[in-house]
Amino acid sequence: MKIRNAVVTAAGPGQRALPLQTLVDRDGQQKSALQIVIEEAVAAGIEQICVVICPGDQAAYAQAAGNQAGRLHFVAQHEPRGYGHALHCARSFVGQEPFLHLVSDHLYVSHGATRCAEQLVRVAETQACAVSAVQATRESMLPYYGTVGGRRVPLQNNLYEVETVLEKPTPTQAEQTLIVPGLRAGHYLCFFGMHVLMPTVMDILGELLAKSPDRKVQLSDALALKARRERYLALEVQGQRHNIGVKYGLLMAQLALTLDGNDREEILSQLIELLAIRERCSRER
Numbered sequence: 700m701k702i703r704n705a706v707v708t709a710a711g712p713g714q715r716a717l718p719l720q721t722l723v724d725r726d727g728q729q730k731s732a733l734q735i736v737i738e739e740a741v742a743a744g745i746e747q748i749c750v751v752i753c754p755g756d757q758a759a760y761a762q763a764a765g766n767q768a769g770r771l772h773f774v775a776q777h778e779p780r781g782y783g784h785a786l787h788c789a790r791s792f793v794g795q796e797p798f799l800h801l802v803s804d805h806l807y808v809s810h811g812a813t814r815c816a817e818q819l820v821r822v823a824e825t826q827a828c829a830v831s832a833v834q835a836t837r838e839s840m841l842p843y844y845g846t847v848g849g850r851r852v853p854l855q856n857n858l859y860e861v862e863t864v865l866e867k868p869t870p871t872q873a874e875q876t877l878i879v880p881g882l883r884a885g886h887y888l889c890f891f892g893m894h895v896l897m898p899t900v901m902d903i904l905g906e907l908l909a910k911s912p913d914r915k916v917q918l919s920d921a922l923a924l925k926a927r928r929e930r931y932l933a934l935e936v937q938g939q940r941h942n943i944g945v946k947y948g949l950l951m952a953q954l955a956l957t958l959d960g961n962d963r964e965e966i967l968s969q970l971i972e973l974l975a976i977r978e979r980c981s982r983e984r
Contacts (some may be wrong), residue, residue, distance in 0.1 A: 700827045702797050702820050702895060705745045706789045707736060709760065709803035710753050710776040717943050718803040719763050722953050725960030731763035732943060735956075736801055738767065743816040745799055749792040751776055751785045780908070781915030787904040795898050797823070805892030806952045808959050809938035816893055818936050822858065823895035828930040831861070831922070832891035834940060835882055838870050843942065844889035845919040847933050848877035849926075857935040859888065861926045866919035888933055890919075891940045900925060 709718050718733035730738075733750075740748055747770055752760055754775040761768045772792055776785045786800065799820060807815040815832065823830040833847060848863035863876050873887050882888070903921040925931050941952035957966045 700797060700824050702744065702799055702824060703746045704793065704796060705740045705748045705799040705801060706751065706786060706793065707733075707740075707748060707801050707803050708751045708782065708785045709733070709756075710751050710785045710788075711782070711804075712753075712779065714804050714944060715753050715756060719759060720943065720949060722806075722949070722956060723960075723962075725956055727961050730765065732806060732952075733760060733763045733803060734765045734767055735806055736803055737764060737770065739807055739814060739816045740799055740801060741767065741770070742814045743799060743820040745816075745820075746770070747772065749774060749789045750803075751788050779915075781917055783904050783916035783918045783921055784908060786918055787901060787908060787916075790901040790905075793898055793901060797829075797895060797897050800894045800896055802892045804942060804944040806941045806943060806956065807891075807893070807938055808941070808955045809936075811937055813937075815891070815936045815938040815940075818938070819893055819895055819934055822932070822934050826930075826932060828932060829895060829897050829900070829925060830932045830934050831894045832936045833859075833888040833933045834891050834936065835886045836889035838873065838885045838887065840889065841870060841873055841887065842867050843945065845917075845922070846873060846877050846887050846889045847926075848879060848888070849933065850879070851881060852932070857937075859933040859935070861922075861931045861933050864919050864923040864926055866917045888935065891936055892942070893936075894922075897929075899929065903928075 720732050721729055724730045749772045751774055757773045774788050776788050809815050819832045845866045846868050847861045849859045849861045852858040877887050900921055903924050907916045943949045943952050
């Protein structure tokens with residue numbers, strides 16, 4: 700199985716401006732968040748990318764993509780029917796091929812030389828099935844993420860057979876249905892913001908949208924059905940996700956990118972100097 704295409708969703712009302720934000724990447728170059736996400740996909744071998752946008756946003760997004768704009772195809776979500784509907788808008792682009800899916804308000808920093816999306820794509824191509832990236836996440840962060848429950852694949856430390864998916868569960872729901880043996884107490888496997896999906900997910904999303912024409916449909920709803928119908932795995936990626944849509948999200952993402960990049964020593968020196976100044980001011984008060 701070869702994964703050549705990707706879909707990036709960027710049509711959420713509170714999300715549409717986030718990919719246009721400018722950060723400094725690991726190489727010290729100023730780039731939009733969108734360009735950083737696209738480069739993450741390209742590093743995993745992706746050739747063409749469909750970006751799902753709000754109507755009228757194409758020109759701004761094409762400009763924000765910089766030198767990667769030639770890889771992009773755009774499709775507009777004309778009705779605000781949820782995350783699942785936004786992904787379903789790309790069904791014609793996806794066709795009958797598996798695809799990488801990334802959200803546009805997350806940035807990623809790997810813990811090694813292999814980037815996060817590349818780790819995910821490699822496993823999906825080897826296993827020939829859908830695989831979602833997950834990260835062990837403390838209980839207090841459950842309101843922000845879809846979460847999976849399941850069991851470890853034998854002889855694999857970071858791969859799980861998914862049995863249950865819940866969107867933003869309460870701690871009680873998570874404790875009852877989403878505990879995964881081997882994780883630290885109070886931690887759950889929450890979505891990382893990237894998935895490799897089979898084209899069958901579009902059929903499932905179509906079913907859900909037809910069944911509930913007046914309700915928003917979430918991707919987690921479709922993934923919960925997928926887990927009951929076909930093999931579906933979760934990979935605990937060696938890296939960190941940074942949600943730039945939460946409080947201080949852009950700041951933390953910028954720090955993470957910088958500390959992983961060429962200017963790490965300079966930034967560390969400046970941070971130490973800043974902390975020393977703050978400590979001195981506190982003592983003088």
